[in-house]
Amino acid sequence: MAASPEFHDRMLSLGLARVSEAAAIACAAHIGRGDEKAADQAAVNAMRDQLNKLDIRGVVVIGEGERDEAPMLYIGEEVGTGQGPAVDIALDPLEGTTLTARDMPNALAVIAMGPRGTLLHAPDVYMDKLAIGPGFKPGTVTLAMTPAERVSALAAAKGVSTRDITVCVLDRPRHAEMIAELRSTQCAIRLITDGDVAGVMHCAEPQKTGIDMYMGSGGAPEGVLAAAALKCMGGQIFGKLLFRDEAERERARKAGITNLDRVYTRDDMVTGDVIFSATGVTDGSLLPGIRREPGWVTVETMLMRSKTGSVRRMTYRNPVR
Secondary structure, three states: OOOOOOOOHHHHHHHHHHHHHHHHHHHHHHOOOOOHHHHHHHHHHHHHHHHOOOOOEEEEEEOOOOOOOOOOOOOOOEEOOOOOOEEEEEEEEEEOHHHHHHOOOOOEEEEEEEEOOOEOOOOOOEEEEEEEOOOOOOOOOOOOOOHHHHHHHHHHHHOOOHHHOEEEEEOOHHHHHHHHHHHHOOOEEEEEOOOHHHHHHHOOOHHHHOOOEEEEEEEHHHHHHHHHHHHHHOOEEEEEEEOOOHHHHHHHHHOOOOOOOOEEEHHHHEOOOOEEEEEEOOOOOOOOOOEEEOOEEEEEEEEEEOOOOEEEEEEEEEEOO
16 A cells, blocks of 8 residues: 655645635625625635645544534535645634624634644534743643733743733633633733634734733634644643533544543644644734735735744735636
């Protein structure tokens, strides 16, 4: 039997950038139009079309949902030409559908790819997340700490006051107690309405974004995408699956998860080399949004490889037909 083609991340990376760029460009006409479903569907269609041009044997492990809920880019869908390496794909064609519909900051088209079996098959449940940027010792902060203890620990590691720490948190009623505790430390809190992949990524570039730490519960699939980004950019992320009922626990078991209480690290969620591409849809701290002018649309993409730690920013100007 012939050996399976190797995962040549350098060769595949530019193709992956084209995938996220296509999804973002497809959203251009929907920014600020108030129709979340139309924006998301446009991104899904474009991302799937572009993925199927890549010479890969891809399987979507983080996608738009279960097969009976999503007609395309569903978990388990095979994508690519069927030639080339076997790969896992985690994607969110439009991370921030509400942000796009309302023309609010930090909507992205994001996708990650790694060799088959290297990305956690996270079920569509909540995950308790904690993330910090690069340069800190393992265990500087942990999920076992209280929110206030995390702020104090990170401030001590940075050699600053807790007043100099900024924490990013999803603005949700379920986080009210955590936010109140964080306020007691006198740290700053940046509340975001959506887009927790971008929220976690902000931690990797605190000098640019002003964010030192991310914490709170959000979607587990987004946690894997965020881990893929930090695998390339540097930083730590911890995640623990949260279950509201037995049906969600059964969903996790069907995904192959046996220890429902496990705390996952970045390298547990992404066990091998990964490439990651994010293209800006609306203006944000990480990437500018889509620019439209007569006859042209321009997007900017962050293309990253964990193998080399490279982060490449590319501007793509495309004629509108």
